[in-house]
Amino acid sequence: xxxxxxxxxxxxxxxxxxxxxxxxxxxxxxxxxxxxxxxxxxxxxxxxxxxxxxxxxxxxxxxxxxxxxxxxxxxxxxxxxxxxxxxxxxxxxxxxxxxxxxxxxxxxxxxxxxxxxxxxxxxxxxxxxxxxxxxxxxxxxxxxxxxxxxxxxxxxxxxxxxxxxxxxxxxxxxxxxxxxxxxxxxxxxxxxxxxxxxxxxxxxxxxxxxxxxxxxxxxxxxxxxxxxxxxxxxxxxxxxxxxxxxxxxxxxxxxxxxxxxxxxxx
Amino acid sequence: xxxxxxxxxxxxxxxxxxxxxxxxxxxxxxxxxxxxxxxxxxxxxxxxxxxxxxxxxxxxxxxxxxxxxxxxxxxxxxxxxxxxxxxxxxxxxxxxxxxxxxxxxxxxxxxxxxxxxxxxxxxxxxxxxxxxxxxxxxxxxxxxxxxxxxxxxxxxxxxxxxxxxxxxxxxxxxxxxxxxxxxxxxxxxxxxxxxxxxxxxxxxxxxxxxxxxxxxxxxxxxxxxxxxxxxxxxxxxxxxxxxxxxxxxxxxxxxxxxxxxxxxxxxxxxxxxxxxxxxxxxxxxxxxxxxxxxxxxxxxxxxxxxxxxxxxxxxxxxxxxxxxxxxxxxxxxxxxxxxxxxxxxxxxxxxxxxxxxxxxxxxxxxxxxxxxxxxxxxxxxxxx
Numbered sequence: 001x002x003x004x005x006x007x008x009x010x011x012x013x014x015x016x017x018x019x020x021x022x023x024x025x026x027x028x029x030x031x032x033x034x035x036x037x038x039x040x041x042x043x044x045x046x047x048x049x050x051x052x053x054x055x056x057x058x059x060x061x062x063x064x065x066x067x068x069x070x071x072x073x074x075x076x077x078x079x080x081x082x083x084x085x086x087x088x089x090x091x092x093x094x095x096x097x098x099x100x101x102x103x104x105x106x107x108x109x110x111x112x113x114x115x116x117x118x119x120x121x122x123x124x125x126x127x128x129x130x131x132x133x134x135x136x137x138x139x140x141x142x143x144x145x146x147x148x149x150x151x152x153x154x155x156x157x158x159x160x161x162x163x164x165x166x167x168x169x170x171x172x173x174x175x176x177x178x179x180x181x182x183x184x185x186x187x188x189x190x191x192x193x194x195x196x197x198x199x200x201x202x203x204x205x206x207x208x209x210x211x212x213x214x215x216x217x218x219x220x221x222x223x224x225x226x227x228x229x230x231x232x233x234x235x236x237x238x239x240x241x242x243x244x245x246x247x248x249x250x251x252x253x254x255x256x257x258x259x260x261x262x263x264x265x266x
Numbered sequence: 267x268x269x270x271x272x273x274x275x276x277x278x279x280x281x282x283x284x285x286x287x288x289x290x291x292x293x294x295x296x297x298x299x300x301x302x303x304x305x306x307x308x309x310x311x312x313x314x315x316x317x318x319x320x321x322x323x324x325x326x327x328x329x330x331x332x333x334x335x336x337x338x339x340x341x342x343x344x345x346x347x348x349x350x351x352x353x354x355x356x357x358x359x360x361x362x363x364x365x366x367x368x369x370x371x372x373x374x375x376x377x378x379x380x381x382x383x384x385x386x387x388x389x390x391x392x393x394x395x396x397x398x399x400x401x402x403x404x405x406x407x408x409x410x411x412x413x414x415x416x417x418x419x420x421x422x423x424x425x426x427x428x429x430x431x432x433x434x435x436x437x438x439x440x441x442x443x444x445x446x447x448x449x450x451x452x453x454x455x456x457x458x459x460x461x462x463x464x465x466x467x468x469x470x471x472x473x474x475x476x477x478x479x480x481x482x483x484x485x486x487x488x489x490x491x492x493x494x495x496x497x498x499x500x501x502x503x504x505x506x507x508x509x510x511x512x513x514x515x516x517x518x519x520x521x522x523x524x525x526x527x528x529x530x531x532x533x534x535x536x537x538x539x540x541x542x543x544x545x546x547x548x549x550x551x552x553x554x555x556x557x558x559x560x561x562x563x564x565x566x567x568x569x570x571x572x573x574x575x576x577x578x579x580x581x582x583x584x585x586x587x588x589x590x591x592x593x594x595x596x597x598x599x600x601x602x603x604x605x606x607x608x609x610x611x612x613x614x615x616x617x618x619x620x621x622x623x624x625x626x627x628x629x630x631x632x633x634x635x636x637x638x639x640x641x642x643x644x645x646x647x648x649x650x
Contacts, residue, residue: 093310102608136452162382169452181302201375
């Protein structure tokens with residue numbers, strides 16, 4: 001009799017665990033599903049830009065290299081890195097940079113040739129995240145920690161990033177940097193208006209999304225004294241489009257099909 | 267059945283203790299990495315994946331190769347493999363465990379790994395890799411354990427396990443195909459952007475995995491009463507032979523396309539790996555050892571006398587394992603990142619800490635393998 005009792009008890013216990021387990025899952029999924037069914041999308045946070053925000057259908061940037069000098073470029077870089085709390089790591093192998101300078105042959109590999117004007121050969125070009133319209137980094141991210149906004153800006157959620165660095169392998173422009181260690185203590189004068197990053201996450205240029213939200217153009221554009229133009233690619237009346245109509249512009253590695261949105265006039 | 271892992275002779279416990287010691291050393295090194303960040307590795311802005319991801323890639327192949335035992339036995343009724351399918355399945359379990367650990371130690375924020383489940387992203391190949399790897403792990407542990415338990419009770423395996431076995435057959439190549447897709451679909455990485463990546467992954471896996479199984483079977487024969495028998499080892503040797511030859515051929519296909527087309531973005535990576543660029547060429551000797559060794563092993567294995575003699579067969583198997591490991595576990599990942607998107611060279615070499623952590627993961631995998639094999643072998647010994 002005793003053995004039978006024990007068996008019944010274990011069966012009951014097992015059954016009990018099964019039922020609680022299954023009902024928990026059903027409850028969780030069902031609850032979520034019900035909300036999704038009755039009010040689709042309501043569980044996700046909704047976002048509306050403030051009145052003063054700058055808005056566009058598709059943000060893009062134009063850089064007129066003829067108007068940029070090494071000094072003015074340095075100013076743009078310094079301002080960007082200061083306001084975004086980009087640390088000065090010092091070690092080029094593990095540094096973080098949002099905007100920097102590269103020679104033509106490095107920024108546009110394959111497009112250079114031996115008989116180019118010396119000016120272009122020696123000039124250093126601004127490079128940064130291209131905020132591609134068809135971004136491979138967004139395609140590969142396994143957590144949607146990097147995503148594309150409606151206005152085209154490629155954003156990073158440093159609270160969701162798991163640090164797998166798949167986006168860094170996918171980016172054909174080397175635009176992304178990783179916090180290989182705790183870089184916070186390297187930030188000299190910290191801007192309290194912008195968050196710092198922990199070790200173990202990826203970061204890059206965000207087209208100054210935080211400034212656009214407050215009605216200000218990107219800091220590098222502001223600092224460039226007219227050498228950089230930021231505007232709406234979908235607005236045929238924008239200054240950006242006006243210049244594009246008249247001047248020939250090039251982009252980095254357009255043949256890869258990522259549709260980069262930083263245009264250069266050389 | 268697990269109690270069989272708790273009773274063993276001194277050699278068994280000696281092995282367990284040695285592996286545990288390596289696991290502990292690796293774990294302490296990992297704690298240091300958790301504190302300091304991934305800067306304790308040799309990885310950089312330009313070579314942002316290194317030794318960990320390369321080991322992961324190699325081990326997915328080892329895991330997939332279990333199908334080389336399961337498929338002939340269950341689909342072609344090839345009875346000789348009946349005794350050793352369990353070795354393949356348990357090797358797959360150990361290999362997938364290592365894969366998962368290598369991914370974990372590579373993450374900058376390992377505590378957030380469940381974000382992959384919390385925010386499932388079907389457009390990411392990494393998401394699918396997680397799905398196929400965890401599925402493959404479950405399939406093999408459930409199938410292996412159930413079939414072994416039935417064998418212990420001298421009863422036929424339960425009927426529900428059959429569909430799982432059939433499912434595990436196409437599932438195995440899938441794990442390696444998806445792993446190849448991690449790399450083969452990235453624009454701007456000329457070295458990886460090739461349709462032959464997945465086929466090459468499969469054949470190198472089906473060469474190295476069975477080669478490892480042959481060695482494991484020989485070790486088991488030496489130290490336990492379990493004899494896999496000559497016939498299955500010879501069949502495995504044939505599989506290794508065909509697959510390593512096809513792998514060499516696939517490398518040649520790749521080299522032809524890259525160098526006859528003369529497209530710099532594809533050629534530069536091969537130049538770096540096999541000749542070095544501007545004095546940078548840390549991997550050059552390794553890559554040549556890998557290629558020459560792979561060709562030598564192919565030639566050796568074609569000779570029937572070499573395959574039949576267990577000593578020379580073991581040597582050829584070691585060559586296959588080492589050369590395919592250099593190819594995938596050393597050259598593949600670094601070669602894809604050098605030169606970088608700016609056509610500049612940043613070299614990569616793993617640090618001591620990185621190697622310690624990797625050794626810890628390998629030891630943990632072999633500990634799992636030792637325990638699972640101990641259970642399987644004990645049961646086979648009892649049955650005689």
